[in-house]
Amino acid sequence: MEVIGILADEGKPLEEVQKIASQLLEDIQHETEEDGTRSTKGKYPDIGEIEIRAETVPMSPDGDVLISHYAGRILEDRGWDRLIYITDLPLTAWEHPVVSQRAVEDNAILISLPALGAFQATRRLRKELISLIEDSEPKLGVFRKGSDPVEKEDSAEAPDVRTRILEHPGRSLQMVAGMVRGNQPGHLIPVLSSSLAAIAATGGFGIFYGSIWTMAEGLSNLRLLLISLLSVVALTSWLIVHNRLWQRRGTQETRWRERVDNLATVGTIGLTVLMIYLLALLVMFVAAGVVIPASYLETELGRDIGLPTYLAIAWLSASLGTMAGSLGSNFDRDVEIRSATYNLREYERRMRQGRYTDERWLPKG
Numbered sequence: 001m002e003v004i005g006i007l008a009d010e011g012k013p014l015e016e017v018q019k020i021a022s023q024l025l026e027d028i029q030h031e032t033e034e035d036g037t038r039s040t041k042g043k044y045p046d047i048g049e050i051e052i053r054a055e056t057v058p059m060s061p062d063g064d065v066l067i068s069h070y071a072g073r074i075l076e077d078r079g080w081d082r083l084i085y086i087t088d089l090p091l092t093a094w095e096h097p098v099v100s101q102r103a104v105e106d107n108a109i110l111i112s113l114p115a116l117g118a119f120q121a122t123r124r125l126r127k128e129l130i131s132l133i134e135d136s137e138p139k140l141g142v143f144r145k146g147s148d149p150v151e152k153e154d155s156a157e158a159p160d161v162r163t164r165i166l167e168h169p170g171r172s173l174q175m176v177a178g179m180v181r182g183n184q185p186g187h188l189i190p191v192l193s194s195s196l197a198a199i200a201a202t203g204g205f206g207i208f209y210g211s212i213w214t215m216a217e218g219l220s221n222l223r224l225l226l227i228s229l230l231s232v233v234a235l236t237s238w239l240i241v242h243n244r245l246w247q248r249r250g251t252q253e254t255r256w257r258e259r260v261d262n263l264a265t266v267g268t269i270g271l272t273v274l275m276i277y278l279l280a281l282l283v284m285f286v287a288a289g290v291v292i293p294a295s296y297l298e299t300e301l302g303r304d305i306g307l308p309t310y311l312a313i314a315w316l317s318a319s320l321g322t323m324a325g326s327l328g329s330n331f332d333r334d335v336e337i338r339s340a341t342y343n344l345r346e347y348e349r350r351m352r353q354g355r356y357t358d359e360r361w362l363p364k365g
Contacts, residue, residue, distance in 0.1 A: 001048035004133060005080035007055045011343050012182050013086040013113050014054050020126045025050055044133055051078075056345065057085050057110070063349035065089060067101055068160045071108030083108035084132055086125070088182040089345035090114040090175060090264075095256040096165035097175035099141030100128070104160050109138065114178035115166055116140070121178060142167045172260055179264035182343045185271040191340040192276070195235075198328025199280050203321025206313065207287050210300050216316040217301055217309060224315050228277065231322035236273045238326035240265060243334045245341060268341055277322050284314035284321070 006021075008014040018040060022028065025042025032038050040052040057070050065087060075083055087110060091098035097115040102108070109132060116124040124140060131139045141164030166174065189196075206212040219227075240246050245265050247258045288310045297305050329337075339347050 002081040003049045003051065003079065004044070004047070004082045004084065005074070005078050006050060006052045006084045006086065006129075007057065007074070008052065008086040009056055009088050009343075009345050010054050011088060012184065013088050016113070016122055016125055017052055017086055017129075019122065020129060021050065021052055023126075024130070047133055048081075050133070051080070056087070059089075059345075059348060059352060061352055063089075063352050065091070065110060067108055067110040068103040068105065071103040071106035075106060075108065081107065082136065084129065085110045086113060087111070087345055088113045088343045089349060090179050090182075090260070092175075092257055092260070093163050093165060094144060095254055096144075096167065097171050097178075098163055098165055100138045100164045102138070102162040104162060107136070111138075114175050114182055116178055117174040118177035118181040121181065138164055141165050172256075176260055176263045176267060179260075179346070180267040180271065183264070183268040183341060183346070184343070185268050186275060188269070188272045188337065188340045189276060191336045192239075192272075192325070192329060195325040195328040196276065199276065199318075199321035199325040200283070201321075202324035203280055203284050203317040204287065206317025206320055207284060207291050212316060212320075213292075213297065213300060213313055216312040219312070219316065224312065224319070227316065227319045228322075231319040232270070232273050232277055235276075235322050235325045235329070236266070236270045239269050239273070239329055239337065242326075242329065243337045243341075245269070245338065265341070273322070276325070277318060280321050281314055281318040284317040285311060288313050288317070 006017055008017045021040060021042060025044060028040060028042040030038065030040050038054060042050050044050050057065050057067060057074070060066050065085075067085060071083055075081070083106070085108070089112065091101070091110075091112045098112050099115045100112070101110045111125070111128060113121065113125065128138060128140050131137060143162065143164050165171075168174075206216075216224075247261045247265075249255070249258065252258045252261065292310070292313070294305060297309065301309070338350075341347075342350065
């Protein structure tokens with residue numbers, strides 16, 4: 001009977017692996033060691049023991065996870081027969097998303113979660129884990145031989161690693177969606193406290209002033225929608241530019257990788273701003289109903305009103321507030337915004353590549 005170790009990055013990878021383990025393993029036990037490290041152990045029928053740990057494989061200064069450099073040491077230290085490492089760090093080779101990399105000399109394999117996409121990612125990961133545990137062979141992606149001509153020998157595509165990549169036409173979009181999923185856009189909202197305050201204050205202006213009521217009543221739904229889009233785009237763009245989240249030319253090995261990174265950033269920030277906007281819309285709608293008496297609003301507008309009128313006022317007020325959020329974001333700490341935008345491994349990669357200055361992630365030595 002074998003002992004198979006599964007390492008997973010904190011966040012989405014660990015959550016996904018634990019969810020899958022609860023369905024596949026028997027006699028599950030949760031243990032906490034003296035150093036505070038937590039592990040989950042269980043038995044896989046007819047295979048052996050599975051041990052799951054929240055742990056990362058070290059990253060090179062260039063931001064690559066060199067699984068072949070560390071697999072043997074990890075297997076020896078842990079007493080495992082095989083190693084499976086799940087990371088939310090997006091990896092690429094030959095301008096394709098990397099699904100998995102196997103260390104040729106050691107019985108170890110890495111799975112890059114972003115390549116599995118955003119939809120049905122858990123199902124794909126479950127299928128891959130079952131295949132690796134039962135047959136020790138990956139199923140997803142296509143095997144590609146040789147070294148990446150851009151990365152050459154210093155990369156995770158070196159000859160001592162067998163790499164499987166996505167080949168289908170929608171591979172870039174699938175990876176971008178997976179990167180956005182791993183970044184978990186909602187985590188950025190609490191960091192934007194000053195921006196949220198500016199949105200609430202400016203949006204409240206629209207609730208208390210009759211000129212905004214009249215304007216909202218006079219605007220068509222299409223125009224209100226366009227104003228909403230403008231406000232979301234404005235705040236998204238400002239957060240990206242002001243916090244230097246945009247990858248400029250020459251910051252990555254290829255233009256394709258730069259485009260993928262930038263699309264993932266736009267998707268992450270855009271979804272966060274959209275969540276903020278919808279929250280502001282709900283708050284303004286409730287506030288309008290509480291603050292503005294229906295009889296007084298009818299007198300001001302000179303006609304009968306209903307819920308659509310209150311919705312129009314809240315709609316315009318939320319858009320004005322979201323535009324003002326750009327000003328409020330200037331008072332939020334850029335380091336906190338950057339670290340909350342990306343998952344831990346992606347943020348570490350950007351720090352190691354010298355993109356930002358944050359002493360927590362500077363290379364040691």
